[in-house]
């Protein structure tokens with residue numbers, strides 16, 4: 321029964337079930353995403369044995385401090401990447417929004433899946449849309465990108481810090497701590513909470529974060545067993561859009577938490593990449609866009625970033641980064657601002 325190569329590749333033998341260990345965070349959204357990828361893989365390979373290996377990351381533990389202060393987005397993925405590097409897991413499922421621009425040596429984002437709704441969602445128990453918020457209303461978000469754009473649109477709003485996983489954030493809204501909050505539509509939809517979305521914010525008002533709404537699958541470079549298994553889950557269009565967005569972000573900053581938005585779309589074979597860099601108070605908001613060939617996605621991203629840097633983004637980003645302790649300066653609480 322055994323093929324001639326059974327000894328050199330025992331794991332591929334028809335008699336041994338193939339095992340794939342997926343590293344995931346324990347938050348309900350992360351678990352949903354990992355289960356989703358598991359289900360898609362099982363639909364392709366009914367005999368595959370897929371295990372979820374859960375981790376609590378630094379980012380999950382630290383909820384009361386600004387993430388920018390403690391090292392930014394990498395905190396949600398480091399433990400998962402360590403598990404890939406030392407073989408405790410074969411695959412990590414990420415929200416692309418949370419994946420830093422530079423991956424550790426030896427790992428790659430082999431697959432980017434089809435994007436879910438990329439917009440930001442306005443969520444409130446009292447108000448049907450953002451424009452209905454009264455003067456001075458308390459709006460919850462801890463994203464500098466959302467803060468900058470929303471304050472630009474409505475300088476009167478009081479942006480109040482909001483942390484925790486999606487369920488925690490909704491509970492804080494329901495407890496009356498905020499008049500409204502902003503969350504990613506994708507996370508709410510995945511968790512079956514789409515009915516909490518009052519308004520999907522138009523990208524002209526709140527341009528999404530780089531990678532928002534897309535899932536990325538990370539594995540070891542050269543692990544062709546895993547990259548072959550997951551290859552059918554890739555979405556070429558989302559892949560080129562997210563590559564453009566990440567090249568844009570990479571050229572501007574790297575992976576830290578900064579008021580940068582980047583969003584690419586495809587229409588009739590052409591890519592449009594929109595980018596924004598703002599000041600946290602929203603007083604300044606630089607906007608630009610570039611149209612071109614999706615085959616040149618990374619060049620488009622880099623070119624748009626260079627244009628924004630020339631227009632003053634370098635100065636705005638420097639303001640964000642000069643504080644060694646960003647926390648106090650960067651997460652405006654209601655009292656600091658008004």
Ligand SMILES: NCc1[nH]cc(CCC(=O)O)c1CC(=O)O
Pocket residue numbers: 415416417418486502503504505506507531532533534535
């Ligand atoms: N920063 C946390 C995070 N990372 C990814 C999502 C949502 C899902 C996605 O963008 O794919 C969220 C929650 C949110 O921003 O409301």
